[in-house]
Amino acid sequence: MIGMRRITLAVVLLLVALTSARAGERLNIVLDLGNGEELPLTVILPSLYEEDDEHPVIFALPPGAGDRNMVNAILANYWTDEGDRRGYILVSPAVLGRSLERRGHEVLDAVFTWMDENLSYDRTRVTLAGQSNGGLGAFFAARMQPDRFATIVVMPGGYGGQGDLDALKDKPVWLIVGERDTSFVQLAHRTRDFLVLAGAQPRLDVVPGRGHVFPYPSKDLYDWIESKTNPE
Numbered sequence: 001m002i003g004m005r006r007i008t009l010a011v012v013l014l015l016v017a018l019t020s021a022r023a024g025e026r027l028n029i030v031l032d033l034g035n036g037e038e039l040p041l042t043v044i045l046p047s048l049y050e051e052d053d054e055h056p057v058i059f060a061l062p063p064g065a066g067d068r069n070m071v072n073a074i075l076a077n078y079w080t081d082e083g084d085r086r087g088y089i090l091v092s093p094a095v096l097g098r099s100l101e102r103r104g105h106e107v108l109d110a111v112f113t114w115m116d117e118n119l120s121y122d123r124t125r126v127t128l129a130g131q132s133n134g135g136l137g138a139f140f141a142a143r144m145q146p147d148r149f150a151t152i153v154v155m156p157g158g159y160g161g162q163g164d165l166d167a168l169k170d171k172p173v174w175l176i177v178g179e180r181d182t183s184f185v186q187l188a189h190r191t192r193d194f195l196v197l198a199g200a201q202p203r204l205d206v207v208p209g210r211g212h213v214f215p216y217p218s219k220d221l222y223d224w225i226e227s228k229t230n231p232e
Contacts, residue, residue, distance in 0.1 A: 097137025
């Protein structure tokens, strides 16, 4: 399995122990990465959460500074309500997306170790989502540990690093960007071209008249994800 480095994790539950968590509950967690470094993590369980079921997951990387306020924004704007109706677990670390170029393994190993120990989720139906800085970080994360993620959605986002995207071969990827967000439009087109060369399955939508931050129908996002993870 990817990410074989050993790391020591101490998990502090700030609100409530997960063993007593209820369906529909929001958990604010802190993962201790060691050396005095902490990683805040937000987890939202769906109202239909059942420990005996394997729930699909949205793994969301926040925009901007990547703090808890930005976590709240990306989850509320795109993922929470529709995800709850469809039984998704939402998982969002408070991390600066661009920092994942150097610390992606550390963050992913920490979060997925916690998920494996505490959540009942479907490992074949984890979607990596990112917005702005989170949309940049999504490609660093996916490139490092592609087997973690079934699909990728960034709005906006793109790959600004060195090297190819061959690790994402056959991966469904959806890039959504506002027409007036010219730098990200260029990045999205460049990323789409890299993905085509890698043998991935990219889709690029430029939203007319929109800038860097824009609304988008949550139903459409989930419908696309489920068309790729439940093609039958």
